[in-house]
Amino acid sequence: MPSSVMPTPRMTGGPQAPAAVSAVGLRKSYGDKTVLDGIDLHIPAGSVFALLGPNGAGKTTTVQILSTLIRADGGQARVAGHDLTTDPNGVRAAIGVTGQFSAVDGLITGEENMLLMADLHHLPRTEGRRVAAELLERFDLVEAARKPAQSYSGGMKRRLDIAMTLVGNPRIIFLDEPTTGLDPRSRHAMWRIIRELVAGGVTVFLTTQYLEEADELADRIAVLNDGRIVAEGTAEELKRLVPGGHVRLRFTDPDAYHSAAAALSGTALPGTALPGAARDDEALALQIPSDGSQRDLRAVLDRLDAAGVQADELTVHTPDLDDVFFALTGGTTPTDQTKEAVR
Template structure:
């Protein structure tokens, strides 16, 4: 399989802060790479470098077959970019925004009008096409922003936290649109703080922390790294926890994990159905009726928490975290002018 995005040893420093400490990435053509990491980890700096908006201090990269250092114009002609903040002109209508970008991309006035009409139809913005963008809802602005990044039909698409702040319906709509692009052969690099989003969309996931890729693999591979499946038994009476723990210890080698507050005992599910059956028989022999008896599979929340030590569930819920030096610098520098330059 061909590689659409390749990066080796990318480094970037903001003053005394090392934003990237040697990032290596590889994204096969027609796939989605999800990039996860806490605020300030280096996600947006990586996107900005690969989109030619920022020069690395060290390292090299090839995007859509073009070298980042020697062929930046060709790279820009081959990519689309949707950043963390919608970069649309609020004084223009949705149609005018898309037509303007088409003209700037040398589609010609007729070609720009035709492409704008196609995208307005596809992104369900026809009814609002001739309203000023400032009247759009948050979800509509993000759809328009994504449409703008697709005017030139780029083979590579960078999406930097594209659904942050959207309601569930708008997020699901954007997910479908992203899947459609990938089905058409587009390669996507997606940064996100919604772990479910990465699980739903990404073929592979790279976890970045402190400017380095600390884990890389498919969602299932990463989940297996932090413990795979576990059998969890919950009881209504905390007094039964000791008996449940002894029962499960007879079924699976090792010490069961006991959560007294949650009244739950869990063990690694190493033997599959045999372990489940033996545990059920053992509990029945003790006369214990569990409140809950379930197999728990590690989630990306568990992966994120285990790998970075951050509150993955807080990020998955969209709760803000304090911005580090990199995040503050990026927010100040990521402008509409830069987006239009792409």
């Protein structure tokens, strides 16, 4: 990890909201291999939480523990108010899980898959048919409902998978890499579904390797590496952890450019940790390193106002989640080629 990156284990901005999922010191090992090395979680109800990490970081193991599929070796956790160890049945009654691999039975129809799930939830026959019909309509699967599920496209199977998860009306849904292998159109359709679920009060715990997905959906993001959470916060907070952000000012009037350069170049700006601007005399542009915060931007604008000049163009550049991912998981600054490899 670059020495300039100082990941923060947790960033909080005041009293924490009631947790749909909370964990303290979760641990899991397989033989000599430590998969989870004491992770803490606090996920507010009605939010989307994304867990990022490279393959083998422990994302799926975390989901399996919190959904009672496997037992942790140590630590404590509560899901929907139920203790994971003493009340696993209470946890199971409150959650839904969609894993990396579809639970859809391809040999039966979509409708039959839904009715089978209703039976597993012990719904009365009439109620099961009503719920199945409503969910098939909600997920735009009515026309395909009586066709074998093996004939469905990848996106349709994923929609059916989540529809099956919702039969039990869960308050918390674990989505373990739900859009892996989907084309961009299907992925965006899945994002819409996730947003609708959250708008209805459902809490979503999402694991993904699609960094754009976490940026689009998540209220908070944690980066898991070597079994530990190395940083957690909003997407914007995480982007400020890595260097490379800057404010760029461009001018069309050479005199205004030179006046701004005199005001902004050289020593650090008063009241900030900002160094002076780097000049590009050919492009009439100045670049000032910045974390993208309002404080930094105001310091730059105040300096320009004091010099009596205005920039013709101002852009704020901040690192993206690709940069964060590579920096916090031990990689180097990503090129476009290496970013694409992560996707």
